[in-house]
Amino acid sequence: MFTKIEYQGSLEEQYNALSKQLSALLEGEEDFIANLSNASALLNQFLKDINWVGFYIMKNGELVLGPFQGLPACVRIPVGRGVCGTAAEKGETVVVDDVHQFPGHIACDARSNSEIVIPLIKNGEIIGVLDIDSPIKNRFTAEDKKGLEKFVQTLIHYI
Structure with a gap:
């Protein structure tokens, strides 16, 4: 069984290290699905207090x-529905502190209480979203948002 990756330093430094690790992991690989797979696995090992991460x-x-x-x-x-569809429609990150208060929330896992969705934008076009759920309300901070947006920008470079 794998354990969570432990990074040192501030949360910003940890996210910077995570983005560098992603870059090293994806270097030379051009397959879209393979890169998304490794990115979701890396985030799953890095992030604490989450119950779902994917694209x-x-x-x-x-x-x-x-x-x-x-x-x-x-x-x-559908675009415009739920947190993922809203992020895709707006083309911007959506952070929801309590998914039960989000109109039209799509509940795939009843344990989820908060969510962050970051759109994947390449050449001005939405090509997908990164979706992360947590069983803890108010899980995702402004630092998480900034760090995950940087992670997505690193990923976009390789897809």
């Missing part, structure tokens, strides 16, 4: 389940 990929105008770590999930999400 939804934009296909034919809707989000379709991609590589992830966690329980089985909803397969298709």
